[in-house]
Amino acid sequence: MVARSTRSLLPYILITPPIILVFGLIFFPAAQSFVRTLTGVDGSFSFERYLEFMNDRSSVTSLIFTFQVTFLSLIGLFAICYPLALYLRFSNSRVAYWAQMVALLPLFVPGIMSAYALIRFFRGRGLLETIIYQLSPVLSETYYSPYVKPEGIIIGSIWESIPFTVLVLLAGLRQVESGLIESAQDVGASRWTIFFQIILPLTRRAALIAFCLNFIAIFGSYTIPYLLGPAAPQTLGVLMQRTYQEYAQPLQAETQAVITFAVCALVGLLYVRTVSSQRTGRN
Amino acid sequence: MRTSKFVLRLALLGVVVMLALGISVVSAQEPSIINLYSSGDTNITDWLQNIIIPAFEAEYPQYKVQFTNSRAAGDEPIIDRAMAALQTDDDPQVEVMDIDPRGFGASVEAGLWYEPTVEEIPNLANVIEAAQVTPLAASYRGSQVLIAYNSEVVAEEDVPTTFAELIEWIKANPGQFVYCRPDRGGSGGNFVRRAVYEVSGMDPAVWTPEFNQELVDEFYPQAMALLQEIHPFIYDDGAYPAGNNPVLELFASGEVSMISAWSDQAIQGIDRGFLPETTKLLQFTDLPMPGGYTMLAIPKNAANLKGAQDFVNWFLSPEAQALVVEVIGGFPAIAWDQLTPELQERFNSVITDNVPTWPGGDYNPPLTELWYETVATNIDPNS
Structure with a gap:
């Protein structure tokens, strides 16, 4: 009797520590911040902090800029990773094996190191321009360095996110059964038909997962935009740090953080829906 | 059977006694900790960790300097913690900070900082007038x-x-x-x-x-x-x-x-x-x-206030000040003529007394x- 009741309690006992951790370290402080940002100077409910944010030119510019950088990075990321994942899924060659190894490499490089490596690679007189110069000195005159430019953040974010995206897309593609494709081929479906009618719909979920998680990571990132991005405009992560530390305005920084969190939470919701529809088998 | 059990117990007892003795001996020799925070550039933090701290510990074996690099997180959270500790009478877990307290207005208003005196830090008398920019901290390099x-x-x-x-x-x-x-x-x-x-x-x-x-x-x-x-x-x-x-x-x-x-x-x-x-x-x-001038600030509620004072005092000695000039090319907080003539000669081009302080x-x-x-x-x- 005792043993049985302990056993039935066991799952709850096991999940208690993570729940305490998640609520104590994430939900509770986040809720506190949220309430604080909705409290006016006189202690009553007020939107004044958010109005202040919306009326501040550099905050709004930063919000828009963060969206732009995130979306452009995601477009670039999918343009590179989807074809790559397709190739890795359907090729059994040795080259594919090595390509996968190389694609996963950034996973093992800490962000700050890849940022410095990229700076040395693509800044003026960096490795890339030197190579171009060796090939054609005239061409190197037109070299455009993305260092300390918005393009720097986009390239850096793409570079950092490639391994994860390839892994998720590849996992999705592996779930597409080869038999399905072979039977389509047998009835004479063209490559494009197979791609658009079978592969794309079946990998939609994997793509959504990759989209959501990358969006959240890039939207809130700090190291890459700080080291590779321009002084103005800056992404929310960098602005937040500057507001908190340099201007010593923790309340404004908190408002920026809540806005960032809210955007990411919306995308997180999309992720949760995508994953749970997979669990319940609904599409 | 019985004897072996007895021997085992004896051995166990012996181990426990030796462990206890060992621990007490270690704790008797354990140096007291000085927590030092710096958010300086790598040349400064490297120098503190690899040159300054070992030199200090060699001269003062009774202390151990625990160094933390606060460049990423910033000094603000450490100061906030020290201010909170001041209110609740707790250990701020920091003895010395490589900061200018005037940059942290709230902490100055809260009276967080110990004001160094020549009685407690004798080498403060060596510091040149230009370097004495605030009573809240001791300048140690320029x-x-x-x-x-x-x-x-x-x-x-x-x-x-x-x-x-x-x-x-x-x-x-x-x-x-x-x-x-x-x-x-x-x-x-x-x-x-x-x-x-x-x-x-x-x-x-x-x-x-x-x-x-x-x-x-x-x-x-x-x-x-x-x-x-x-x-x-x-x-x-x-x-x-x-x-x-x-x-x-x-x-x-x-x-x-x-x-x-x-x-x-x-x-x-x-x-x-x-x-x-x-x-x-x-x-x-x-x-x-x-x-x-860059300074060392000490929160007045530091648990190891004496250690902090001794550290700052040592840092203002001519030997330590020579390390400022030799290793990082900074200028000393004490008069150049207290350093060796070779050093004065070598750094002739940067010796100046006309640097405005913002x-x-x-x-x-x-x-x-x-x-x-x-x-x-x-x-x-x-x-």
Whole structure:
């Protein structure tokens, strides 16, 4: 009797520590911040902090800029990773094996190191321009360095996110059964038909997962935009740090953080829906 | 059976006794901890960790310095913690901080900082007057921001000697000059402050430590207008790197031929071959760029106050001050004549007694904010 009741309690006992951790370290402080940002100077409910944010030119510019950088990075990321994942899924060659190894490499490089490596690679007189110069000195005159430019953040974010995206897309593609494709081929479906009618719909979920998680990571990132991005405009992560530390305005920084969190939470919701529809088998 | 059990128990007892003895012996010898925080650039934190702390511990074996690099998180959270500890009478877990307390207004108002005295820190008597900028901390090294240029690229007759000439030089040589974001490194921050001096009659005495909003309103927009003038001619159409080191790297790679740089970092860079041999340093003859003294601040509720005082006292000894000059190319907080003649000779070119000190504190945030909003974006400050 005792043993049985302990056993039935066991799952709850096991999940208690993570729940305490998640609520104590994430939900509770986040809720506190949220309430604080909705409290006016006189202690009553007020939107004044958010109005202040919306009326501040550099905050709004930063919000828009963060969206732009995130979306452009995601477009670039999918343009590179989807074809790559397709190739890795359907090729059994040795080259594919090595390509996968190389694609996963950034996973093992800490962000700050890849940022410095990229700076040395693509800044003026960096490795890339030197190579171009060796090939054609005239061409190197037109070299455009993305260092300390918005393009720097986009390239850096793409570079950092490639391994994860390839892994998720590849996992999705592996779930597409080869038999399905072979039977389509047998009835004479063209490559494009197979791609658009079978592969794309079946990998939609994997793509959504990759989209959501990358969006959240890039939207809130700090190291890459700080080291590779321009002084103005800056992404929310960098602005937040500057507001908190340099201007010593923790309340404004908190408002920026809540806005960032809210955007990411919306995308997180999309992720949760995508994953749970997979669990319940609904599409 | 019985005997073996007895032997086992005896052995166990022996182990326990020896462990207990061992622990008590260790605890008797255990040095007391001094927690030191610094958010300095790598040249400073490396020097503290690899040179300063071992030298101090060798001389004072009763102490162990626990070093924490606060560059990533910033000093603010540590100070906040110390202030909270002051209210609740707890251990702030920090003895010495490599900061200027005046930059943290709330902590000064809360009376967090111990004011060093000659009675408790005898070597404080050696500190020169120029370095005694605040009673809240002990200055231990100085440096100034100067102009570094590549003499291979910049002809001797074109080298600017005043700030106004530098502005002209920048305009005449597009893309060849760069300074870093003012909040991300003092080499950029003090360049921007020099622009403030330039438009306010080149009189640092105007900028007293008491914050004056009128000065800000009057001179900051003028300084921004001056910096906007050169914005299109800065490296890569106005790209400002995020720190002292990225600027030095652009200079080292030959991307730019003139930069604003910290004296200590530039001297170290030339010594170690990181910067080209043809690198030359200059300071404006009309009014130098600001520099300043870096200080060690001690929260008055520090658990190991005596250790903190001994550490600072040792740091102000001529032996430790020689390490400031020799290893990082900084200037000492004590008079040069207390150092060896060889050292004085070697650092002849940077010895100066005319470096203005920017008051900092509340003057900084609006300057940084205005710079980001007007210069970096190139938007008219009056619009």
